[in-house]
Amino acid sequence: MSNDGQPAQDPLIDEAQAEQRRSAAARLFDIRRVIGGLFVAYGVIVTLIGIFDSRAEIDKAEGVRINLWAGLAMLVFGLLMLLWQWWRPAEAPSPNEQQPDA
Amino acid sequence: MDGDGLRLNMNGLDYLILALYFVTVLGVGFAARRAIRTSVDFFLSGRSLPAWVTGLAFVSANLGALEIIGMAANGAQYGVMTVHYYWIGAVPAMVFLGIVMMPFYYGSKVRSVPEYLRLRFNRPTHLLNAISFAVAQVLIAGVNLYALALVMQALLGWPLWTAIVVGAAIVLAYITIGGLSGAIYNEVLQFFVILAGLIPVTVIGLVKVGGWNGLMDAVGDTKLGEAGLHAWQDTGSTANPLGAQWIGIVFGLGFVLSFGYWTTNFAEVQRALSAKNMSAARRTPIIAAYPKLFIPLVTVIPGLVALVTVKGLGAESGDLQYNNAIPLLMRDLLPNGVLGVAVTGLLASFMAGMAANVSGFNTVFTYDIWQAYIRRDRSDEHYLRVGRWATVGAVVIGIGTAFIAAGFSNIMNYIQALFSVFNAPLFATFIIGMFWKRMSALAGFWSLLLGTLVSLSLYLLYKGGVVDFNSDLEESFWGAGLAFVTAVVVAAIVTPLTSPKRDEELRGLVYGMGGVDLKGDVLTGDAAWYRSPVLLGLIAVALAALFYIPVF
Numbered sequence: 001m002s003n004d005g006q007p008a009q010d011p012l013i014d015e016a017q018a019e020q021r022r023s024a025a026a027r028l029f030d031i032r033r034v035i036g037g038l039f040v041a042y043g044v045i046v047t048l049i050g051i052f053d054s055r056a057e058i059d060k061a062e063g064v065r066i067n068l069w070a071g072l073a074m075l076v077f078g079l080l081m082l083l084w085q086w087w088r089p090a091e092a093p094s095p096n097e098q099q100p101d102a
Numbered sequence: 103m104d105g106d107g108l109r110l111n112m113n114g115l116d117y118l119i120l121a122l123y124f125v126t127v128l129g130v131g132f133a134a135r136r137a138i139r140t141s142v143d144f145f146l147s148g149r150s151l152p153a154w155v156t157g158l159a160f161v162s163a164n165l166g167a168l169e170i171i172g173m174a175a176n177g178a179q180y181g182v183m184t185v186h187y188y189w190i191g192a193v194p195a196m197v198f199l200g201i202v203m204m205p206f207y208y209g210s211k212v213r214s215v216p217e218y219l220r221l222r223f224n225r226p227t228h229l230l231n232a233i234s235f236a237v238a239q240v241l242i243a244g245v246n247l248y249a250l251a252l253v254m255q256a257l258l259g260w261p262l263w264t265a266i267v268v269g270a271a272i273v274l275a276y277i278t279i280g281g282l283s284g285a286i287y288n289e290v291l292q293f294f295v296i297l298a299g300l301i302p303v304t305v306i307g308l309v310k311v312g313g314w315n316g317l318m319d320a321v322g323d324t325k326l327g328e329a330g331l332h333a334w335q336d337t338g339s340t341a342n343p344l345g346a347q348w349i350g351i352v353f354g355l356g357f358v359l360s361f362g363y364w365t366t367n368f369a370e371v372q373r374a375l376s377a378k379n380m381s382a383a384r385r386t387p388i389i390a391a392y393p394k395l396f397i398p399l400v401t402v403i404p405g406l407v408a409l410v411t412v413k414g415l416g417a418e419s420g421d422l423q424y425n426n427a428i429p430l431l432m433r434d435l436l437p438n439g440v441l442g443v444a445v446t447g448l449l450a451s452f453m454a455g456m457a458a459n460v461s462g463f464n465t466v467f468t469y470d471i472w473q474a475y476i477r478r479d480r481s482d483e484h485y486l487r488v489g490r491w492a493t494v495g496a497v498v499i500g501i502g503t504a505f506i507a508a509g510f511s512n513i514m515n516y517i518q519a520l521f522s523v524f525n526a527p528l529f530a531t532f533i534i535g536m537f538w539k540r541m542s543a544l545a546g547f548w549s550l551l552l553g554t555l556v557s558l559s560l561y562l563l564y565k566g567g568v569v570d571f572n573s574d575l576e577e578s579f580w581g582a583g584l585a586f587v588t589a590v591v592v593a594a595i596v597t598p599l600t601s602p603k604r605d606e607e608l609r610g611l612v613y614g615m616g617g618v619d620l621k622g623d624v625l626t627g628d629a630a631w632y633r634s635p636v637l638l639g640l641i642a643v644a645l646a647a648l649f650y651i652p653v654f
């Protein structure tokens with residue numbers, strides 16, 4: 001695969017490429033916040049259920065306190081997602097990305 | 103699946119978990135709306151997403167309810183051999199897509215897989231593929247919808263109609279509003295929710311049977327027996343649970359079916375086309391290969407656990423069909439709380455599958471049928487509007503095809519038949535066209551058409567009782583293989599008789615013609631060794647090979 005030159009041109013594709021300059025994609029929010037939020041909520045709910053689990057529920061799960069463990073695991077996972085977002089925020093796409101092969 | 107035997111004991115908190123998920127999914131759709139101004143934003147997320155997002159969406163798009171329920175069922179029915187669908191039947195093709203094919207897809211800036219065919223061959227080839235893809239997507243969307251409705255009816259007692267309409271309405275809402283970004287973001291979320299639902303079932307299941315060794319011992323005593331614990335050992339003949347020889351597994355499943363599905367299915371490839379640059383696009387299927395390596399842990403293992411612990415599993419009909427392996431374990435092992443998460447995960451997996459079909463359909467319909475053949479040279483806003491209406495159309499037709507699917511007793515075989523008819527000849531046409539620059543436009547058309555017809559005829563002859571095979575699965579292996587060979591032979595015969603395309607028309611589309619810039623829009627950090635597509639891909643393939651060792 002040599003690196004010289006441009007791919008073959010096509011009017012429909014060029015049109016779409018030109019439109020891309022008006023793109024609003026940079027306004028897309030960061031999905032890590034949503035994943036983190038949902039899992040923190042699930043983690044809290046399920047952990048609380050786990051704390052108050054009765055003997056019958058623990059016996060059903062073969063003696064494993066599954067609500068407690070799964071709840072804590074989801075809580076930690078959710079917090080890690082939020083931490084990752086806070087530690088490495090998404091970089092805004094640079095303007096020259098909007099005009100590839102111009 | 104009638105009667106109340108599978109009914110789960112869901113309480114208010116379980117429903118709260120489910121409701122929270124629905125609200126989040128719709129919220130993602132609405133929030134993604136802000137990022138849509140052009141048709142490229144709507145159909146390709148403005149080509150702006152990072153590789154980990156597109157990679158997880160890539161694997162999630164394949165992780166439909168059918169996949170989860172079906173692979174657990176296969177685990178219970180065929181045992182450890184089910185891992186072939188992952189380690190040889192998926193990972194190598196995903197890596198090949200990323201390393202070899204993606205430079206042509208992404209580099210040529212095509213907006214869909216059919217569009218590649220328009221540039222490489224001609225408009226008839228393009229139209230043929232666009233229409234067959236659109237038809238296949240709404241048929242498969244219907245299957246996904248029907249499969250979910252069956253599960254919801256059995257587990258939650260919702261009427262079939264309610265389950266179909268509620269599921270379809272939510273998918274419709276978030277894709278119409280949020281476009282591909284809405285679909286992809288939700289797929290990433292779904293990926294994690296699906297895992298959060300399946301991991302507790304697997305863990306408790308393993309505790310119940312006494313861990314991995316306990317499971318292995320117990321499977322040896324079932325009707326599957328010792329043979330259920332080996333992936334390759336008995337494949338010298340067909341005397342193994344899957345009834346397939348190693349050569350069929352390697353070439354039929356590992357090459358034709360798997361490469362056909364993963365490398366030319368636009369519902370998958372679209373996720374990679376929305377990546378922000380060439381490096382991210384190439385890494386998309388390769389990043390997806392890593393979770394794919396591990397998914398059998400949460401599908402095949404629960405299948406085996408169900409085989410061991412559920413007495414009478416494997417009935418022809420009723421609650422004890424193999425398809426109910428995971429629902430049965432959820433009923434028996436999960437207390438309220440994680441139960442709600444697991445039900446949410448199943449629902450999420452259905453939506454992921456259907457959303458992939460619908461978002462693939464609306465793009466191909468708008469760009470490849472409407473814009474190319476019906477209304478050309480309209481404003482971008484026009485196509486954006488058409489895309490939204492195409493989404494509505496796809497979901498409504500999907501509800502209709504759900505009732506077609508209801509007419510098939512074994513849904514998985516229906517899907518396999520669709521793949522052998524649509525994907526195998528397409529893959530053959532693609533792979534020859536991508537590597538043989540002499541292949542002419544007419545050869546592309548006839549390869550695709552005759553390959554499809556041969557596979558379709560074989561299927562119809564088999565259904566009509568004229569041709570005989572051991573199983574439906576064997577028919578689809580042969581159908582795919584024959585379609586592939588037909589396409590190759592037709593290309594070899596027609597090409598010398600017709601005129602080739604000019605070299606400059608093939609730039610960026612065919613291997614060795616130049617015009618592919620692997621380092622084009624490169625970002626800082628993409629040069630790091632851990633972001634090298636080739637290295638990541640080779641590690642994934644090596645892991646797939648290593649994973650076979652303990653279950654050889």
